[in-house]
Amino acid sequence: MKNEMQQYDYLIAGSGLAGLYAAFVASKYGSVAVVTKNKVSDSNTYYAQGGIASVTDNEDTPEFHSNDTITAGRGLCNPVAVDTLVNECPLRIKELIEDGMNFDMSGGVLALGLEGGHRRRRVLHAGGDITGRRISEFMTGQILSNPKITLFENHQALEIILDGKGDGGRCLGLKVWNFDTGRVENFYAGSTIMALGGASAIYSRTTNPQSSIGDGVALCYNAGCQIADMEFIQFHPTTLYSPDNKSYLISEAVRGEGAHLLNHNGERFMVNIHPLAELAPRDVVAQAIEREIKRDPHNRPYVYLSLKHLDSEKIRRRFPHIFQKCEDLGIDMRDKVPVAPAAHYMVGGVKSDIDGKTSITGLYVCGELASTGIMGANRLASNSLAECIVFGYRAVMSAKEHQASNLFAQESLDRYVGSATEPQYYIDSTKQDEYFRIREQISLIMTRYAGIVREREGLESALAELEQIRESLFAGDCGREFYSSISENLIIVATLVVSGALYREESRGGHFRSDYPKENIFNLFHTIQQKGKMNGSLSANWYASVKRPMPNNRKEITPKKQNNRIMTHNSLIDKIIDLAIEEDVASGDITTNSIILEKTKATAVFKMKADGVVSGISIIKRVFEHLDKNVIWRPFVKDGDSVNKEDVIVEIEGSYRCLLTSERIALNILQRMSGIATLTAQFVKEIEGTDAKILDTRKTAPGLRVLDKMAVAAGGGKNHRMGLYDMVLIKDNHIKIAGGIKNAVSQVRENINMGMKIEVETSNLDEVREAVECGADIIMLDNMDNDTMRRAIEIIAGRAESEASGNMTLDRVKEVAMLGVNYISVGALTHSISALDISMNVTVIPDN
Ligand SMILES: Cc1cc2nc3c(=O)[nH]c(=O)nc-3n(C[C@H](O)[C@H](O)[C@H](O)COP(=O)(O)OP(=O)(O)OC[C@H]3O[C@@H](n4cnc5c(N)ncnc54)[C@H](O)[C@@H]3O)c2cc1C
Structure with missing residues (x-):
């Protein structure tokens, strides 16, 4: 029998907040189908109580929200995803309120709850403790009244339809089981957004509804997607x-x-x-x-x-x-x-970038199903509803771009439909009892061996028992029988959790191993599982440092003690300021405190003693606020402004003690950053009129990189990588050990995140050729003379970007820029700075 067929621009699977919100946004750009396995309200979302975390209060900031999220995530958060969440959520909330969603109010303002791990009240709620129900009903109302959206209840997604397999595959839609007709229907779409929620109902004691058993994880796993951090x-x-x-x-x-x-x-x-x-x-x-x-x-x-x-x-x-x-x-x-x-709550899930993209073209994930890295090793309360709207929105935006660039080829769909001869799903109702028996067995295994406390022996038993269930399930030939398929999905999800838990020999966040009760501070990694590599043979990679099995012919190098945590810029800045205060003030400014009364107020004026470009204004505000949060701040310039000698750039009013005690730290930061910004601006000016951009390097003052790089940006330069974790740069020593550029590039490519660029350092024209041939994204022309660089650019011929590096001075930079390189990196911007002279003068405010 031929499958029923439906075709839409956007196919959304799941009717929790992530799915409903994505459908609502997608309807602005095309036709939308939402398929959901039971009633629309059957979701985790519907049961959410506490609320949705977002910065809406003046006393709160995205940085505070980010810090709380990252603290809860125990070192595994993706700071870029966290920044996206905390900065974009307030906007999504504002839109929801404008569209008519009612959150609880108190005294004319949003009522804000406080929850575990949050250091500020920032949790919006509705109906007191039924936020999920209210938001789900509100979004359902929006969906049902929207003619561009068709809702299919009692439709269970069973399989992702692929044109081609694995990483190179393209998603054409979903095979969906229609409970009303007892048949499979094929839903085709330009973009498919999976919002199928979590998997906590594979445990016996759970807060989740029974539908929450990780179908999305199993479907994406079967399609070849990478599944991350399921042990959490x-x-x-x-x-x-x-x-x-x-x-x-x-x-x-x-x-x-x-x-x-x-x-x-x-x-x-x-x-x-x-x-x-x-x-x-x-x-x-x-x-x-x-x-x-x-x-x-x-x-x-x-x-x-x-x-x-x-x-x-x-x-x-x-x-x-x-x-x-x-x-x-x-x-x-x-x-x-x-x-x-x-x-x-399922902290891990289908690995995606912050736009919901998976490794399969045309397939997006959002909500609890997605693993963008926001939650790290542990979710901060009330961040998940926030995640649904922020990343549901972003998934649609990137799906929309995908539609616009016409990557979804109708020919590919026509070819698939024309040749669809694969065996069809059928149902054998006698298998239903077996399904429920398997489900019960799995929930007991998970609760017993992979609950709050785990250890090797138990996890190994769990794997063995799951394998036995799998073997008995497929003892007879089930083909594509419905109940056998969904039983197998359960086994897959449980095995992913157990394998991840077995592999992670440490305790961190939501994963506690009694045999490894401590966090392993030397090795921070994500577990990534992909079809064909289960049961502990994991390939692991992400934006952070990785742990992966080494090929047999290489010895694993014991990592040196290192701090692998990736921090947001804001938390790094706070750390720098804390350290500076610790270094300079420590137990107190004994001179100031002996002479100046606590209540004395004063005004301080920062004045330029040289021409230049200013940078660090917002940082020094934080320095003063660390010691007196009531200081009054009056900036007259912003970072990146050109200023002249004698210009007053900031006036600040507050406790005299605070102003004097903070003076040296504030000046050190402001003068250093402004020095860097000024030198950068000189380089940028020198190459004006060319297409080249000035880049910084990692040659920054230890511990101060974030400030140094902010200053470069203020001077008009562009930041190169922040550190070893956020971009690949293959240098001569890597090339030597890998046995050539080609080998080095292919080894790296196997292990990095999609979309991450690869830069290769070259020192002669042969290396340039090799780098171009193996598809490097950026080629560094290191310490080459101008003539060699010109020939290198001819060889590259636009197939990669180029970066000139080594001994770049103000005298030489223009000539190099005119050769046609894309970037010029200048170490001197941050390693050979001279501070820009700035003074601070304090005047007492008379006591009245
Ligand atoms: C009791 C409880 C309280 C919570 N309280 C809060 C809170 O206060 N704040 C907060 O931020 N978070 C809270 N959470 C977590 C939060 O509710 C969820 O993480 C979030 O709602 C997930 O939304 P989602 O859209 O990704 O998934 P869900 O809301 O779970 O939706 C998934 C959807 O997919 C459907 N589905 C599943 N499999 C299939 C399939 N094969 N085919 C078709 N459809 C399928 C489901 O039926 C459902 O409609 C709570 C969770 C629970 C359980």
Whole structure:
């Protein structure tokens, strides 16, 4: 029988917030189909309680939000993804509100909740504690009233339709099981966006609905996508304990309102474990509860959440539905509530970039299914609804570009449809019971061996048991039988979690190994699993440092002690400022504090003592704010402005003590950064009129790179890589050991993220030829004279970009630029700087 066929511009799978929001955005650009396996409301989204984290308050900043996210992520966050989340979410929220979504208000402003790991109130909520239901109903209303969107309930995605396999493949749409007709339908689309949610319902105790079993992971895995960090399953610390395993979430926001966790001796055990006590990150709280449960001599599988000391009316108003649920079960929320952890959130998922792209053309992922790296090793509370809207939006935008560039070829679809002779799915209802039996077995295996606490032996047993289930499933020939297929999907997802957990021989975030109870600070890595490489034989790569099996003929090099954490610029700047204050002020400015009264106020004026380009204005503001957050700041210029001797660039008012104590640090930063910006501007001016751009290098002051590079940008230069982690530059020593440029490029290419550029250093024309032939993106012409460089550019002939490097001076730079290179890198910008002279004068404000 031939498949039914539907064709749309955008095919969205899943009707949680990520899918609904993506459909809503995509409808502005074409026809949209949404397929979802049950009713539209059957999703994790619908059950979300606490809310959606976004910076909306003046006291909060994206940097604070980013810091909290990265802290919870235990070193594995992708800082670019985090920056994207925290900076774009406020805009998406604003649009949602303009479109009519009602969040709870208090005193005319958005009411903001506080949740674990957040150092500011920033969680918007709706209906008190039914944010998910409200947002899901709101988005469903938008979808149903939109003529460009067709919603298909009871349609379960079964398989990704591919033209070609694996990395080179192109997605043409989905094979979808229609429960109403009992048949498979093929949905074809220019772009397919998978928003199929998480997998926590593969555990027995879970907060998720039963549909949340990782279908998206299994489908993408089968199609050849890379699956990242599946071992990180977040266990929500506080779900209402009931012996029948029906866990109902007691939102983190309840602890945010001040509820205490008590053990069976009535002790607040979190106080001794983490400075944030009950509001510590979820992994910390869940593991602590698990320990308390194991310690209880009476084997009671819960602890208590105590609200006795709180205003009970306020609690009832703020959490009406949780209150009601407890009451229905005969539990008085004004007293104490029995709670235990339950599987809650899939931190890993299908690896994608920040635009939702996977390794398959035309296939995008977003929401809980995607692993962009925002969550690192542990999700910060209420970041996931935020993720859905920010990355649902971005996935559509990149899908739209894909449509526009017409990468989706109708011929490819016609060819596929014309030749679709593969066996069809069918259903054998006698297999249904077997499916439920397998599901039950898997949830027990996962809970027993791959729960909050794991260890090698248990994980190996889990793998063996999963393998047995797989073997028995395929003992008979099931072909494409529906129940066997979805059983196999369950086995795949469980195996991915267990394999990841086995491979990760450390404890980090949502993954705790009792046999490796510490974080391995020497080796920060992501586990990446791809079809054909399961059961621990993992290929691992990402934007951070990687751990991967070394080929047999090479010895693994023991990593030296190193700090692998990738920090956002903002957190690095905070660290630099903290260090500078520690170095200069330490226990206090004894001279100033002896002479100047605390209450004395003063004004400080920063004045130029030389012409130049200023940089560091926003940084020194932070220096003063570190010591007095009430300083009044009046800048007259911004970074990158040209200034003249005698110009006043900033005036600042605040505590006299703070101004004097901060003076040296502020001047050191401002003078150094302005010196770099000024020199960069001279180089940029010198090559004006050519197409070349001035680049910086890694020759920066140790620890100060982020500031040095900001200053280069202020001077009009372009930043080269920030460090060894964000771009590939193959240098002579790499080439030597790899046995040539070609080998080096192909070894690197196997291991890097899609879209990451490869630069190769060359020192002669033969090397230039080799680099061009093996497809390097940028070719560095290192220490070549002008004539050799000219010939190199002729050889490259536009097939790669070129970068001139080595001994670039102001005298020479113009000639080099005129040769037609794309970039000129200048180490001197940051290694040979002279500070720009700037003064700070302080005037006391008379006491009135
Ligand atoms: C109880 C609970 C409380 C939570 N509270 C919060 C909170 O306060 N704040 C927060 O930020 N996050 C919270 N979360 C997490 C958050 O709700 C989810 O991470 C987020 O909603 C995921 O959205 P999504 O659209 O990616 O996936 P989902 O909302 O899970 O949607 C996935 C969709 O895909 C469908 N689907 C699955 N498989 C198939 C298939 N094969 N074919 C077709 N359709 C399929 C599902 O039916 C569903 O419609 C909570 C989660 C739970 C369970």
